[in-house]
Amino acid sequence: MKRSHEPIFWSLFGAGGVLSALLAPILILITGIITPIGVWMPVQALDYARVLAFAQHWIGKALLLAVISLFLFHAAHRIYHGLHDIGVHAGTGTMTAAYGGALVGTLVSAYLLISIGF
Amino acid sequence: MARVKTFIRPMEGWWRKNPFFVRYMIREGSSVFLAIYAVILLVGLLRLTQGEAAYDAWRVAVASPLSLLFHWLALLTVGYHAYTWWKVSPKTAPDIFIAGRPIPELVISGGGWLATIGASILIYIIVRWM
Numbered sequence: 120m121k122r123s124h125e126p127i128f129w130s131l132f133g134a135g136g137v138l139s140a141l142l143a144p145i146l147i148l149i150t151g152i153i154t155p156i157g158v159w160m161p162v163q164a165l166d167y168a169r170v171l172a173f174a175q176h177w178i179g180k181a182l183l184l185a186v187i188s189l190f191l192f193h194a195a196h197r198i199y200h201g202l203h204d205i206g207v208h209a210g211t212g213t214m215t216a217a218y219g220g221a222l223v224g225t226l227v228s229a230y231l232l233i234s235i236g237f
Numbered sequence: 238m239a240r241v242k243t244f245i246r247p248m249e250g251w252w253r254k255n256p257f258f259v260r261y262m263i264r265e266g267s268s269v270f271l272a273i274y275a276v277i278l279l280v281g282l283l284r285l286t287q288g289e290a291a292y293d294a295w296r297v298a299v300a301s302p303l304s305l306l307f308h309w310l311a312l313l314t315v316g317y318h319a320y321t322w323w324k325v326s327p328k329t330a331p332d333i334f335i336a337g338r339p340i341p342e343l344v345i346s347g348g349g350w351l352a353t354i355g356a357s358i359l360i361y362i363i364v365r366w367m
């Protein structure tokens with residue numbers, strides 16, 4: 120019997136589920152709502168120099184890569200398996216698009232985090 | 238060959254007829270918002286590598302009304318995902334026993350909810366004051 124690759128994707132889905140359950144609400148609130156409008160968080164909190172220093176630190180790199188990559192893999196798994204619910208046949212093409220997209224996002228993030236320097 | 242006209246039960250809007258399925262679709266739908274949010278961060282990272290002017294242009298775009306609307310919807314749906322993720326965690330996590338007794342479901346879910354609240358407060362403090 121052909122070995123299933125489902126456990127790999129389920130692990131990434133689970134890891135992304137935990138990480139997004141822990142961090143996604145506060146991250147969305149900070150980067151997308153309160154800092155842009157400057158309420159409860161000074162606009163300067165996400166200034167260029169500060170965020171650049173964060174992305175150049177190894178802890179910042181690890182966090183950014185984990186957040187972007189695992190959020191994408193979590194979403195890819197849910198969207199792929201949810202296609203059936205909205206009447207779209209899930210096959211090799213949709214699977215490649217879902218997980219392939221998450222993989223491309225991961226590789227691009229890793230490349231950017233390396234190219235941004237240390 | 239004539240087309241067979243077998244009755245096929247229409248499935249259009251099946252989930253709107255039952256509140257349980259509506260909640261299911263909101264939870265699953267939160268992943269679309271999560272994916273778009275990850276892409277927004279990825280674009281921000283790309284703009285960061287291109288210098289201060291590019292990064293500031295990204296920040297202006299994130300502060301636009303359409304972006305703010307998106308982030309509010311993302312916050313609500315992904316927040317609902319966070320709530321449900323810990324709510325079902327007693328069923329998805331391996332059974333843990335202490336002194337031969339299983340840990341009550343509310344303790345496991347509650348631990349997750351508290352972890353999210355704690356991590357959120359910690360990140361807020363770090364971003365604001367450190």
